[in-house]
Amino acid sequence: xxxxLGSRRLGGSRGSLQPGTACSAASExxxxxxxxxxxxxxxxxxxxxxEAPLLSGWRSTPHTPATPAPHQSHNHLATPxxxxxxxxxxxxxxxxxxTSGRLRSGPHWSFVFDPAGRLCYYWSMVVSLAFLYNLWxxxxxxxxxxxxxxxxIVWFCLDYFSDFLYLADILFHFRTxxxxxxxxxxxxxxxxxxYMNSTTFYxxxxxxxxxxxxxxxxxxxxxxxxxxxxxxxRFWAFMDRTERHTNYPxxxxxxxxxxxxxVIFHWNGCLYHIIYKNNGFGSKxxxxxxxETADVVKQYLQSYYWCTLALTTIGDLPRPxxxxxxxxVIAQLLFGLLLFATVLGHVANIVTSVSTxxxxxxxxxxxxxxxxxxxxxPTHLQVKVIKWFDYLWLTQKCSDEEKAVxxxxxxxxxxxxxxxHLDTLKRVEIFQNTEAGFLCELVLRLxxxxxxxxDYICRKGEVGKEMYIVNRGKLQVVGDNGKTVLAxxxxxxxxxxxxxxxxxxxxxxxxxxxxxxxxSVGYSDLFVLSKKDxxxxxxxxxxxxxxLESIAVKRLExxxxxxxxxxxxxxxxxxxxxxxxxxxxxxxxxxxxPAPILPPIQSTHPPSYRDQLYSSSVSPLRVASPVASCAxxxxxxxxxxxxxxxxxxxxxxxxxxxxxxxxxxxxxRERLYTVETENAAxxxxxxxxxxxxxxxxxxxxxxICGGSSLSSQEDxxxxxxxxx
Ligand SMILES: Nc1ncnc2c1ncn2[C@@H]1O[C@@H]2COP(=O)(O)O[C@H]2[C@H]1O
Numbered sequence: 001x002x003x004x005l006g007s008r009r010l011g012g013s014r015g016s017l018q019p020g021t022a023c024s025a026a027s028e029x030x031x032x033x034x035x036x037x038x039x040x041x042x043x044x045x046x047x048x049x050x051e052a053p054l055l056s057g058w059r060s061t062p063h064t065p066a067t068p069a070p071h072q073s074h075n076h077l078a079t080p081x082x083x084x085x086x087x088x089x090x091x092x093x094x095x096x097x098x099t100s101g102r103l104r105s106g107p108h109w110s111f112v113f114d115p116a117g118r119l120c121y122y123w124s125m126v127v128s129l130a131f132l133y134n135l136w137x138x139x140x141x142x143x144x145x146x147x148x149x150x151x152x153i154v155w156f157c158l159d160y161f162s163d164f165l166y167l168a169d170i171l172f173h174f175r176t177x178x179x180x181x182x183x184x185x186x187x188x189x190x191x192x193x194x195y196m197n198s199t200t201f202y203x204x205x206x207x208x209x210x211x212x213x214x215x216x217x218x219x220x221x222x223x224x225x226x227x228x229x230x231x232x233x234r235f236w237a238f239m240d241r242t243e244r245h246t247n248y249p250x251x252x253x254x255x256x257x258x259x260x261x262x263v264i265f266h267w268n269g270c271l272y273h274i275i276y277k278n279n280g281f282g283s284k285x286x287x288x289x290x291x292e293t294a295d296v297v298k299q300y301l302q303s304y305y306w307c308t309l310a311l312t313t314i315g316d317l318p319r320p321x322x323x324x325x326x327x328x329v330i331a332q333l334l335f336g337l338l339l340f341a342t343v344l345g346h347v348a349n350i351v352t353s354v355s356t357x358x359x360x361x362x363x364x365x366x367x368x369x370x371x372x373x374x375x376x377x378p379t380h381l382q383v384k385v386i387k388w389f390d391y392l393w394l395t396q397k398c399s400d401e402e403k404a405v406x407x408x409x410x411x412x413x414x415x416x417x418x419x420x421h422l423d424t425l426k427r428v429e430i431f432q433n434t435e436a437g438f439l440c441e442l443v444l445r446l447x448x449x450x451x452x453x454x455d456y457i458c459r460k461g462e463v464g465k466e467m468y469i470v471n472r473g474k475l476q477v478v479g480d481n482g483k484t485v486l487a488x489x490x491x492x493x494x495x496x497x498x499x500x501x502x503x504x505x506x507x508x509x510x511x512x513x514x515x516x517x518x519x520s521v522g523y524s525d526l527f528v529l530s531k532k533d534x535x536x537x538x539x540x541x542x543x544x545x546x547x548l549e550s551i552a553v554k555r556l557e558x559x560x561x562x563x564x565x566x567x568x569x570x571x572x573x574x575x576x577x578x579x580x581x582x583x584x585x586x587x588x589x590x591x592x593x594p595a596p597i598l599p600p601i602q603s604t605h606p607p608s609y610r611d612q613l614y615s616s617s618v619s620p621l622r623v624a625s626p627v628a629s630c631a632x633x634x635x636x637x638x639x640x641x642x643x644x645x646x647x648x649x650x651x652x653x654x655x656x657x658x659x660x661x662x663x664x665x666x667x668x669r670e671r672l673y674t675v676e677t678e679n680a681a682x683x684x685x686x687x688x689x690x691x692x693x694x695x696x697x698x699x700x701x702x703x704i705c706g707g708s709s710l711s712s713q714e715d716x717x718x719x720x721x722x723x724x
Pocket of ligand 1: 458486487499515516560
């Protein structure tokens with residue numbers, strides 16, 4: 001089946017899967033139908049609702065691998081995936097399901113199970129339970145044969161039910177897919193051949209060796225069912241997978257260790273009873289004091305108790321009397337010693353891994369404390385640092401989140417980061433409606449930082465080297481005096497972008513200076529993005545660059561207007577989490593303190609915006625803000641004019657109004673350019689999407705007509721090229 005047909009749209013908050021990845025949303029239960037009629041029905045279904053069926057494996061259409069969707073801009077925060085795999089359902093299940101095309105007549109349904117899927121897992125659990133039944137019961141019934149007569153029917157039923165499960169497991173294996181060259185095989189013939197040529201098949205057959213027929217000659221004896229225990233390989237596989245997947249690995253390990261111990265004691269107790277019963281031990285009442293009166297359960301418990309004492313090396317065993325008893329006890333104690341050492345090792349491992357994170361954290365804290373003590377750091381600062389650690393431990397439970405995922409490939413790391421921080425990133429304006437690659441690249445470069453109450457994240461006039469995204473906490477943008485609050489920032493806001501885009505109000509040369517100070521109110525969890533990283537990414541994504549720049553220009557304008565206009569005009573909408581305050585700050589306050597005097601502008605007329613934009617030596621984005629340029633040019637003119645300009649008042653006024661007009665023209669030019677670039681980006685996006693819709697329609701048409709003409713594909717390619 002082609003991937004498009006197998007695609008399924010996931011609604012709700014996750015948004016819909018992209019065409020390129022949709023094919024990978026195949027279910028672990030892979031159901032195939034080869035009838036043309038149902039093929040048409042499917043097409044109808046797709047056409048009507050846009051919903052693809054849950055099951056894939058459509059074999060009447062030639063198999064084609066998934067074609068990745070053409071690069072496009074969309075809201076990736078709705079469907080956070082960077083590597084084209086969908087992991088939103090079914091855990092580690094591999095979704096790409098390709099089937100080899102083969103046309104057969106007549107409807108035929110077949111099931112193929114994904115070995116990494118949930119169904120396979122649950123099935124292995126059922127088979128493991130059947131195995132456990134055999135593990136506990138076979139030896140018990142052999143040792144205490146007395147039970148056979150009374151409950152024969154029950155045992156028969158249970159035995160054959162477990163055999164039935166074993167048989168079903170063989171059938172299950174016939175329909176379990178396997179990976180060939182990393183692709184899940186679902187072809188029935190191949191699956192059959194693969195299973196029958198594997199050792200597993202022979203082991204499974206061995207498990208079901210029908211020695212039960214010997215019951216007819218030697219009577220009912222559970223030891224004839226011993227081969228059922230070979231199925232242990234399935235149990236181990238199940239345990240392994242559970243250990244890998246569980247969120248409580250230590251609890252699981254402890255439980256499984258205890259279970260193994262119980263099984264060992266059980267088998268040992270049964271062994272003891274078998275030897276005892278066959279007069280292996282000279283004295284009748286060596287372990288059992290009331291041999292004659294004790295029932296089966298009591299005898300079993302007495303044996304179990306004796307074995308527990310022996311194997312845990314607790315001792316206090318009844319003293320052996322005959323030679324055989326001595327040898328048996330010595331062997332038991334030696335085995336118990338080894339078992340004890342192994343158990344201790346396991347327990348130590350579990351305990352260590354439980355507290356690894358805590359130990360690492362504690363070691364770091366101890367190191368910092370020692371350092372502060374040696375360097376005589378003031379007490380209040382020491383307290384602040386310790387409180388910072390406290391908060392870190394309380395909120396994150398580890399000192400280094402990055403280290404935890406450092407072994408993963410970048411794409412997976414980005415996917416995790418997007419998922420973990422989805423709520424925050426969704427609210428950040430610059431990440432909305434951007435290309436997937438842009439978001440992945442940026443997310444990988446975000447570093448988490450934690451600030452304490454009252455910390456200044458940046459101060460006005462400093463050189464900006466980073467921008468910040470608020471993940472958690474509350475921050476204030478404050479004026480020069482440190483008291484006037486210009487704005488309050490909350491989760492989802494970002495700041496510090498003005499200076500790293502060199503758009504600061506201090507003019508072209510000093511555009512990299514912070515335009516305001518930002519202070520943390522309580523503890524603030526931020527993401528930092530360094531200027532270098534930002535530029536590295538923006539170089540690769542010019543559209544995002546234009547977008548970011550235009551947002552920054554808009555914000556800068558608002559920052560300047562806001563104090564004069566009392567309350568910001570809808571800035572909260574463009575930057576969610578941004579809570580405007582009514583702090584009034586005159587526009588001069590938004591400027592930096594007087595910058596060093598610059599040489600006067602040489603040219604007779606100001607360079608155009610485009611010239612400014614592209615002639616910048618620092619970066620292509622270096623655009624001096626209109627007011628900043630005005631201010632600096634005014635300063636320059638003043639510097640150039642010297643005392644003459646200062647003494648002549650009237651021309652000064654004229655000069656001022658001229659400058660104001662110039663500023664206005666510049667500002668309007670910039671706006672025009674921004675709008676133009678945004679327009680261009682939007683129309684490119686539109687035509688791209690239009691092409692995709694056409695492409696999709698054609699595909700569906702081709703599939704309906706049953707034949708795809710090569711020429712139309714070429715046309716598509718040509719169209720696409722022309723659009724690009
Ligand atoms: N009035 C304001 N309201 C909200 N945020 C501001 C305001 N002034 C400056 N900022 C932000 O504070 C940041 C300080 O550093 P930057 O100048 O790099 O970028 C600035 C803006 O992101």
